[in-house]
Amino acid sequence: MLHTSTNLTSAQSIVDVLQAVIEKSAAHIASWATDEDQTVAYDLASMSSAVAAAAELLRHGTGEEAEADLALVYAADVAADLSGRLTGREALWGVAPTELAGIADQVAAGRDPALLDRVAERVLASSEAGPRHLSEDLQLVRSTFRKFAEDRILPVAERIHREDEDIPAEIIEGLAEMGCFGLSIPAEYGGSAEGGADELLSMVVVTEELSQASLGAAGSLITRPEIIGTAIARGGTEEQKQRWLPGIAAGEKLCGVAVTEPDYGSDVAGVTTRAVRDGDDWVLTGVKTWCTFAGRANYLLVLARTNEDRTVGHRGLSLFVVEKPSFPGHEWSMAQEGGGTIEGRAIRTLGYRGMHSYEVRFDRWRVPATDLIGMDDGLGRGFYLQMQAFANARLQTAARAVGVMQSALGLAVDYTRERSVFGRPLAGYQLTRVKIARMAALVAACRAFAFSAARAVTANGGQLEASQVKQLACRAAEWVTREAQQLHGGYGYAEEYTVSRLFVDARVLSIFEGADEVLALRVIARQLTKA
Amino acid sequence: MSLRIVVTVKYVPDATGDRHFADDLTVDRDDVDGLLSELDEYAVEQALQISENFDDDVEVTVLTVGPEDAKDALRKALSMGADKAIHVEDDDLHGTDAIGTSLVLAKAIEKAGFDLVVSGMASTDGTGGIVPALVAERLGVPQVTLLSEVSVGDGVVTGRRDGDAATEQLEAQLPALISVTDRSGEARYPSFKGIMAAKKKPLEAWDLSDLDIAADEVGLEGAWTKVEAAAARPARTAGTIVKDEGDGGKQLAAFLAERKFI
Numbered sequence: 001m002l003h004t005s006t007n008l009t010s011a012q013s014i015v016d017v018l019q020a021v022i023e024k025s026a027a028h029i030a031s032w033a034t035d036e037d038q039t040v041a042y043d044l045a046s047m048s049s050a051v052a053a054a055a056e057l058l059r060h061g062t063g064e065e066a067e068a069d070l071a072l073v074y075a076a077d078v079a080a081d082l083s084g085r086l087t088g089r090e091a092l093w094g095v096a097p098t099e100l101a102g103i104a105d106q107v108a109a110g111r112d113p114a115l116l117d118r119v120a121e122r123v124l125a126s127s128e129a130g131p132r133h134l135s136e137d138l139q140l141v142r143s144t145f146r147k148f149a150e151d152r153i154l155p156v157a158e159r160i161h162r163e164d165e166d167i168p169a170e171i172i173e174g175l176a177e178m179g180c181f182g183l184s185i186p187a188e189y190g191g192s193a194e195g196g197a198d199e200l201l202s203m204v205v206v207t208e209e210l211s212q213a214s215l216g217a218a219g220s221l222i223t224r225p226e227i228i229g230t231a232i233a234r235g236g237t238e239e240q241k242q243r244w245l246p247g248i249a250a251g252e253k254l255c256g257v258a259v260t261e262p263d264y265g266s267d268v269a270g271v272t273t274r275a276v277r278d279g280d281d282w283v284l285t286g287v288k289t290w291c292t293f294a295g296r297a298n299y300l301l302v303l304a305r306t307n308e309d310r311t312v313g314h315r316g317l318s319l320f321v322v323e324k325p326s327f328p329g330h331e332w333s334m335a336q337e338g339g340g341t342i343e344g345r346a347i348r349t350l351g352y353r354g355m356h357s358y359e360v361r362f363d364r365w366r367v368p369a370t371d372l373i374g375m376d377d378g379l380g381r382g383f384y385l386q387m388q389a390f391a392n393a394r395l396q397t398a399a400r401a402v403g404v405m406q407s408a409l410g411l412a413v414d415y416t417r418e419r420s421v422f423g424r425p426l427a428g429y430q431l432t433r434v435k436i437a438r439m440a441a442l443v444a445a446c447r448a449f450a451f452s453a454a455r456a457v458t459a460n461g462g463q464l465e466a467s468q469v470k471q472l473a474c475r476a477a478e479w480v481t482r483e484a485q486q487l488h489g490g491y492g493y494a495e496e497y498t499v500s501r502l503f504v505d506a507r508v509l510s511i512f513e514g515a516d517e518v519l520a521l522r523v524i525a526r527q528l529t530k531a
Numbered sequence: 532m533s534l535r536i537v538v539t540v541k542y543v544p545d546a547t548g549d550r551h552f553a554d555d556l557t558v559d560r561d562d563v564d565g566l567l568s569e570l571d572e573y574a575v576e577q578a579l580q581i582s583e584n585f586d587d588d589v590e591v592t593v594l595t596v597g598p599e600d601a602k603d604a605l606r607k608a609l610s611m612g613a614d615k616a617i618h619v620e621d622d623d624l625h626g627t628d629a630i631g632t633s634l635v636l637a638k639a640i641e642k643a644g645f646d647l648v649v650s651g652m653a654s655t656d657g658t659g660g661i662v663p664a665l666v667a668e669r670l671g672v673p674q675v676t677l678l679s680e681v682s683v684g685d686g687v688v689t690g691r692r693d694g695d696a697a698t699e700q701l702e703a704q705l706p707a708l709i710s711v712t713d714r715s716g717e718a719r720y721p722s723f724k725g726i727m728a729a730k731k732k733p734l735e736a737w738d739l740s741d742l743d744i745a746a747d748e749v750g751l752e753g754a755w756t757k758v759e760a761a762a763a764r765p766a767r768t769a770g771t772i773v774k775d776e777g778d779g780g781k782q783l784a785a786f787l788a789e790r791k792f793i
Contacts, residue, residue: 137726140610144721179723192724202723 007115008068010106011058014075017103018051018082021095022528028094030529038521040092043085045520046475048528049468050078053449057441060133060448069119070130074441076110079103113434119441120433124417127410129443132451138198138205145206148174149213157214160354161501166296166328167217167354175218176251180206181225184392186233190246200392200454204399208447211403212410215505216354219400223513224255224293226396228301230389231319235374235381244299244321254326256297258288258360259386265290266518268303269314269383273362275304281366282306282320283340288362290512293355294344295327302362303382306372314383319373322365330356340365351504390514391463394470397513398450401473404509405443408477408484408502412436415488415499432487439480446473467523471516474509481506533588534683537645538578539636539666540571540593540608542601543656550656555751556758557626558656560598567604570651572611572718577711578649579612579719581683590614592643596624596635602734609729610721617643621738626751629657633665635749638742640670647688648708652677663710673703679714 025044029037054075061067083100090097100107109115123129134142152174159165175181183203185191193199203222211219225248232244247253264270273286284304294300300322307316322342324334330346341363346356372378373385413436416426426432449469456462481503485492492499510516514523544550548563567575575593582589593608595601596619605616619639627635640648648670653660667674678690678701688707692699693714703709721729739746747753773782787793 136606137730140606140721140726140729141723144610144726148720174720177722178720179725183723192727194727206723 005068007065007072007109008058008063010109011054011068011072011075013106014072014079014103014110015051015055015058017100018047018075018079019055021082021086021093021099022048022051024095025093026528029092029525032529035521037092038517040089041525042517042520043089044093045468045524045528046471047078047082047085048524049472050081050445052465052468053445053472054078056449056452057445060444060451061130062133066119066122067130069115070441070444072106072110073116073119073437074445076107077438077441079107080111113430116434116437117430119437120427123409123436123440124413124427124433127413129406129409129440129447132447134205135198138202141202142205142209144178145180145209146212148178149209149218153210153213153218157217158495158498158501160214160217161351161505162495164330164348164353164356166356167221171218172221172251172254172296175210175221179249180210180222181251182229182249183222184226185229185245185249189233189241190249191229192249197455197458200395200458201451203396204450204454207396207399208403208406208450211400212407214354215400215404215502215508216352219403220292220352220355223393223396223400224257224297224301225249227257227386227389227393228255228299228321230392231301231373231385232321234388235319235378235385237375237377240321240370240373240375248299253298254293254296256291256294256300256358258291258294258300258322259303260288260290262287262289262359266515266522268386269317271303271305271317273302273304274308275306275318275320275367275372276308277306277369278366280369282369282372284320284322284362284365284367286362287359289359290347290357291344291360292357294358294360295329295332295346295356298324298326300324300360301386303386306379306382312380315380317382318379319382319385320367321371321373322367323371336366338364338366350507351501352508391466392457393513394519395450395453395457395462395466397509398446398453398466398469398473401470401477401506401509402443402447402450404502404506405439405446405473405477405480408481408499408506409436409439409443411497411499411502412439412484412487415491419489426487435483435487439483442476442480446476449473464524464527467514467519467527470514471510471519471524474506475516477506477509532686533590534581534585534647535643535645536578536581536589536591536647536649537640537643538571538574538591538593538608538613539640539648539650539662540575540595540604541568541651541654541656542566542595542597542604543568543654546655551763552758552761555626556761557751560600565600565603567607568651568655569718570653570655570713571604571608572651573711573713573715574649574651575608575611575613576718577681577709577715580716581647581649581681582612585683592617592645594636594639594643595619596627596632596639605734606729607721609732609734610726611719612721612725613732615733615735617735617737619737619739619742621746623739623746623750626754627749628754628756629659629662630665630755631749631753633662633669635739635742635744636662636666637669638744639737640666642737642742646705647683648672648706649681650708650710652710652712663708667708670706670708673707674709675701675703675707676710677712678709679712681709681711681715 182191275282302320306318333343344358453465544563553559591613650663680691689702
C-alpha cells in the first residue's frame with residue numbers, strides 16, 4: 001500500500017542523506033586539484049546538480065499525492081545513480097560504503113514499479129509531468145506564448161529543420177511584437193524588466209514554451225539578446241545603453257555572439273582575435289566560430305584581445321558590438337572602404353537548425369572606439385562581462401532543455417497510447433509506464449530547479465544553481481528524447497516524426513553555453529569545494 | 532471628440548477539451564478549461580485598431596457575462612490592450628439564454644456608456660450569432676453586422692460586409708453596434724508588457740441588482756428557449772476504404788455518384 005504522506009517523508013529522507021553525502025565528499029576533495037583528479041570531481045558535480053533538483057522538486061510541490069509520488073520517484077532515481085557512481089570509489093569520495101544503507105527502504109519504495117505505474121497513469125492522462133504552480137500572470141504568459149508557438153512555429157518547425165532553412169521573418173517579428181527580446185532588458189531602455197521577483201522566471205517560462213515547438217527556430221532566439229543585453233546593461237556607458245538596448249528589446253536589432261575561436265572554446269581566456277587601436281577606431285582581425293545567428297544579426301558581440309601583452313591573459317580582453325546588416329542564408333560577406341572585411345560561413349550541423357552557426361572571419365575590420373562596451377572603462381573587462389552574461393544564458397539554456405524534454409514526453413505519451421503491440425496499447429505495458437514515469441519525474445525536477453534558480457538569480461544569487469540546472473537539464477534532455485524516440489520504434493528514426501528532430505536537437509544542449517564537463521569541473525566542482 | 536467602445540466577449544469552454552452538458556442541460560463550465568471565445572478576439576482586435584487609428588481619445592471597455600472564471604477572458608482582452616473590463620456575475624444568471632444575455636449586456640452597456648459596441652460574429656460554443664442583433668435592438672441603435680473591414684470617423688462607423696452574392700459598403704451613425712467576422716484581421720497576441728500591465732487595469736464586477744434586472748428575467752426560469760434533450764454525437768464510422776487496383780478512379784466516382792455528389 002502506498003501512502004502519500006509516507007512518500008513525502010521518504011523523499012525527504014532520501015534527499016537529506018544525499019545532500020549529506022555531497023557535502024561530505026565536497027569537503028573531502030576540497031584539497032584536491034579537481035583539474036587533475038577529474039573522475040570523482042565530475043561525478044560529484046553532476047550528482048550535486050541532481051540532488052539539488054530533487055530538493056527543489058520536493059519544495060516545489062504542495063504535498064499532494066501526485067507531487068509526493070513524483071518527488072519520491074525522482075529522489076530514488078538519484079539515489080540509485082549516486083549509488084552506482086560511488087560503488088568501488090567510496091574512498092575517493094571520502095564516504096563509507098554503507099552511507100546510503102539507511103535509506104534503502106525509502107529508495108525501494110521510490111523504485112517500486114507499482115509507484116511508477118501510478119505516476120505513469122497520471123502522466124498518460126495529462127501529458128504533463130506535474131503542476132507548475134505559476135502565478136496568474138505567468139499562466140497567461142505561458143498560454144500566450146504556447147498559442148503563438150502552436151500557431152506560428154510548429155507548422156514550420158519540421159521544414160526549417162529538414163531543409164536547413166532560415167527562420168521565417170514572421171516568427172521573429174511576431175516574437176518581437178510580443179516583447180520576447182526585451183525580457184531581461186530594463187524598462188527604461190525599452191525592455192520589460194522592472195526588477196520584479198519573477199523577472200527571470202518569465203524568461204524561463206517563455207523559453208520553455210518556445211523550445212517545445214522548436215529549439216532551433218524559436219527557443220534559442222532569446223539567448224543572444226539575453227547575453228548581449230546583459231553585457232551592455234552591466235558594462236556599457238549610458239550612451240551605449242541608450243543607443244543599443246531599445247533596438248534589441250524591440251527585436252529591431254537581432255543579435256549574434258562571436259566569442260569562441262577554432263582553438264579556444266571553453267578556455268575562452270586564450271582567444272587570439274585582436275583589436276588594435278588606430279586613431280578613433282579599433283581594427284579587428286581574427287577568426288571566430290560557432291557564432292549562431294551571426295548572419296541575421298545586426299549586432300555581433302565580439303570578444304577580442306585589446307592588450308598585446310598575452311601574459312595578462314583574460315584581463316587583456318574587451319567586448320565590442322560590431323554593427324552589421326542582416327544577411328539571410330548560409331554565407332555572407334561585407335567590406336569596408338579601406339579594405340576591412342568580414343566573412344561568414346554556416347557550419348553544417350546535425351540539428352539545432354534555423355539560426356545557423358557560422359565561422360566568422362574578421363580581417364582588418366574597423367570598429368569605432370565608441371563601440372567597445374564601456375569604452376575606455378571597458379578595456380580589459382571583456383572576459384568578466386561575458387562571464388556574467390553567460391550566467392543568465394545558462395539558466396535560459398536549462399529552460400530550453402526543459403522545453404525539448406516536455407515536447408518529447410508529450411509525443412511519447414501520444415504515441416504509446418495510440419500504438420498497439422501484440423494486441424494492446426504500448427502504454428499498457430509495464431516497461432513503457434516505468435519509462436514514462438521516470439521521464440516525467442526528470443522533467444518535473446529540472447523544471448522545478450529551473451524555476452527556483454531563476455528566482456535565486458533574480459535575487460542576485462543562484463550562480464551555482466544556474467550552472468547546476470544547466471548541466472542537469474541538458475543531459476536529461478538527451479535521455480528523455482532518447483527514450484521518447486525509442487518508444488516510437490522505427491518511426492522515431494524517421495525524419496517525418498518530430499521526435500527524431502528533438503533527439504538530434506537535444507544533443508547540442510550539453511555542448512554549448514558551457515560544455516557539460518567544463519561546467520561540472522571548472523564551475524560546479526570548484527564552487528562546491530570552495531564552500 | 533472622444534470615443535467610448537464597449538466590446539462584448541464570451542468565456543467559452545476550450546474546444547479541444549472534453550466539452551459536455553451538465554445534468555440541467557446547460558453547458559458544463561466547471562469541469563472543462565475555458566478561454567476567450569476566438570471569434571471575440573477579432574472583436575477586441577478591431578476595437579483596438581479603431582482606437583489606434585482614431586484621432587482623439589478612445590476608451591475600450593471589454594464586457595462579459597459569465598461565471599467567476601470568465602475573468603480569464605477579460606484578462607486576456609486587457610492584456611491585448613483594452614483599457615478596462617466589466618464582469619457581470621450573478622448566481623441567478625445560470626442557464627440564461629441568448630435573449631436573457633442580450634438584456635444583461637444591453638443594460639450593462641447602457642450603464643457603462645458607449646458610442647460603439649463591437650461584438651464577434653458568434654460564440655464558438657453556442658454559435659447562435661443572434662446576440663449582437665438583440666443587443667442593438669434593445670439599445671435602440673443601428674446594427675451593422677458581419678463586417679470584415681471597419682473604420683470610424685466623423686460620428687459614423689463604416690464597414691464592408693462580404694456576402695455570397697455581393698460586397699456591401701455600409702455606414703451607420705454613432706452610437707451603433709457592429710459585429711465583425713473572422714476575416715476582419717488576425718487578432719494580435721498579447722505582448723509580455725501587455726500581460727504584466729493587465730493586472731493594473733480596472734476590472735469592475737457587477738451583479739443583477741447593479742443593472743436593475745430581476746432574477747426571473749434571466750436564468751433557466753426566465754429563458755425563452757429550452758434545451759429539451761442533448762446527446763453526444765455518435766462516434767465516426769470507419770468509412771470506406773477504396774483499394775486501387777487500376778479502377779480506383781471509377782470506384783471513387785461511383786461512390787460519389789451513389790451519394791449524389793456528382
